[in-house]
Amino acid sequence: MVPGMNAEIRTLEESDVADWVRAQYTGFHIAPSADAQEVEARRSMIDLARTRGAFDRGRCVATFRSMPRELTVPGGAGVPASAITNVAVTATHRRRGLAARMMAADLADAMERGDVASILIAAEYPIYGRFGFGPATWVSNWEIDVPRAALDDRYAGPEDGGRVDMATLAELGEFGPGVHDRLRARTPGAIDRPPLWWRRTTGELRLHGWKERFCAAYRGPDGRVDGFVLWDVQDHPWPGKLPRVELSVADLTAATDAAERALWRFLLSMDWITLITTGYRAPDDIVPLLLGDPRAARTEAHADFLWLRLLDVPAALTARHYAGPATGLVLEVRDEVRDGAGTAAGPAAGRFLLETDGKGAASCVPTSAPADLSLSAADLGCLYLGDESAVRLAVLGRVAEHREQAARTADTLFRTPRRPWCPDVF
Numbered sequence: 438m439v440p441g442m443n444a445e446i447r448t449l450e451e452s453d454v455a456d457w458v459r460a461q462y463t464g465f466h467i468a469p470s471a472d473a474q475e476v477e478a479r480r481s482m483i484d485l486a487r488t489r490g491a492f493d494r495g496r497c498v499a500t501f502r503s504m505p506r507e508l509t510v511p512g513g514a515g516v517p518a519s520a521i522t523n524v525a526v527t528a529t530h531r532r533r534g535l536a537a538r539m540m541a542a543d544l545a546d547a548m549e550r551g552d553v554a555s556i557l558i559a560a561e562y563p564i565y566g567r568f569g570f571g572p573a574t575w576v577s578n579w580e581i582d583v584p585r586a587a588l589d590d591r592y593a594g595p596e597d598g599g600r601v602d603m604a605t606l607a608e609l610g611e612f613g614p615g616v617h618d619r620l621r622a623r624t625p626g627a628i629d630r631p632p633l634w635w636r637r638t639t640g641e642l643r644l645h646g647w648k649e650r651f652c653a654a655y656r657g658p659d660g661r662v663d664g665f666v667l668w669d670v671q672d673h674p675w676p677g678k679l680p681r682v683e684l685s686v687a688d689l690t691a692a693t694d695a696a697e698r699a700l701w702r703f704l705l706s707m708d709w710i711t712l713i714t715t716g717y718r719a720p721d722d723i724v725p726l727l728l729g730d731p732r733a734a735r736t737e738a739h740a741d742f743l744w745l746r747l748l749d750v751p752a753a754l755t756a757r758h759y760a761g762p763a764t765g766l767v768l769e770v771r772d773e774v775r776d777g778a779g780t781a782a783g784p785a786a787g788r789f790l791l792e793t794d795g796k797g798a799a800s801c802v803p804t805s806a807p808a809d810l811s812l813s814a815a816d817l818g819c820l821y822l823g824d825e826s827a828v829r830l831a832v833l834g835r836v837a838e839h840r841e842q843a844a845r846t847a848d849t850l851f852r853t854p855r856r857p858w859c860p861d862v863f
């Protein structure tokens with residue numbers, strides 16, 4: 438018998454937590470010993486009923502957990518999503534179906550709870566497509582050569598009647614959640630930040646790796662905080678007495694367009710700073726276009742970010758808004774769930790009639806009418822938040838058109854004016 442083939446997969450008991458943390462760290466190549474304080478801190482983050490381990494001869498060899506999150510969809514509504522994280526299989530037990538078995542169990546729980554989708558951030562691209570996930574948002578990270586960049590004159594003026602001030606992390610704890618909720622409401626792909634996120638970011642709870650960051654807030658003309666930015670700075674030896682200081686943006690959250698412009702302008706005009714790393718922004722972030730020379734923003738990374746798996750197609754498609762006219766589109770969705778032992782029809786499988794009212798709203802119900810488009814659940818996951826193009830997937834042969842121009846119609850309905858973006862790693 439190959440070791441681990443018959444490992445027991447189950448949710449955790451209180452007494453399993455330390456062993457589970459060790460296994461998760463081992464899988465992520467983090468030194469495995471965690472002291473009692475760290476185990477206690479990790480315990481405060483997990484829901485035992487949503488945390489699984491695989492146990493071989495009594496030792497935890499694989500980890501998996503999920504958390505509730507509200508995911509913003511086009512139009513601004515939030516849908517209940519299951520956010521999967523901490524998926525790790527110890528190298529001694531890899532490729533024996535443990536991740537697949539834990540995924541099948543977690544997806545079954547999510548369906549039973551009535552979650553509309555499961556979401557995750559994939560460590561590596563090839564892992565999750567087989568489980569019905571598709572990349573639904575992408576990110577770009579730019580490195581800006583600041584001395585070369587210079588602000589475009591059109592944006593160098595006064596800050597729209599508002600002002601930027603430094604803020605303490607304690608102040609961030611007060612105004613931050615409200616600003617972030619306003620950003621979420623206008624950003625498909627964003628998820629809520631639970632109170633623990635704010636406690637860890639502001640240093641109220643200092644876990645392994647915490648460091649103090651700089652923070653500034655933008656107040657609009659009415660005095661309300663409309664945005665904030667958190668950043669780190671790394672100073673290097675100054676060659677020939679010329680500054681060489683790098684600024685890394687950890688979080689730039691703006692609830693208004695003016696706040697977004699003003700905060701970037703603030704960062705780009707700081708003395709000494711020679712390089713700004715933007716962090717993972719939406720690929721259509723405004724920052725390169727604020728520069729007199731957008732080429733001074735070099736794309737360091739452009740990659741998939743939030744992966745999405747639909748669990749309830751009618752609920753998901755009804756919850757979001759659509760551009761375009763009143764029309765109908767019949768989607769045939771292929772879906773299979775693999776659990777390491779075999780395959781079965783997945784929750785997104787079926788044929789669905791999407792009818793839009795031309796004002797944004799839509800209904801979606803199962804139908805037996807002939808399909809206009811057929812595609813996999815993973816590819817519907819790519820289209821759902823508005824980022825991917827059905828026409829592009831049709832060129833690849835991943836979307837099949839059974840009615841002329843059906844992919845074009847899908848794009849008219851599904852695509853969003855600004856690209857969806859998930860600002861959070863989870």
Ligand SMILES: CC(=O)SCCNC(=O)CCNC(=O)[C@H](O)C(C)(C)COP(=O)(O)OP(=O)(O)OC[C@H]1O[C@@H](n2cnc3c(N)ncnc32)[C@H](O)[C@@H]1OP(=O)(O)O
Pocket residue numbers: 464465521522523524525526527530531532533534535536537538557558559560561563564567777
């Ligand atoms: C949301 C997150 O937490 S992302 C973090 C994911 N974790 C990591 O990357 C940590 C390091 N890697 C690992 O811990 C493991 O290798 C995991 C979790 C990626 C996979 O766990 P395993 O138990 O080895 O996967 P499992 O045996 O269930 O594989 C299922 C299928 O996925 C495939 N697969 C698994 N991992 C990968 C991978 N990294 N790349 C390509 N294919 C993969 C397997 O080959 C298998 O394919 P098959 O069904 O055609 O035979």
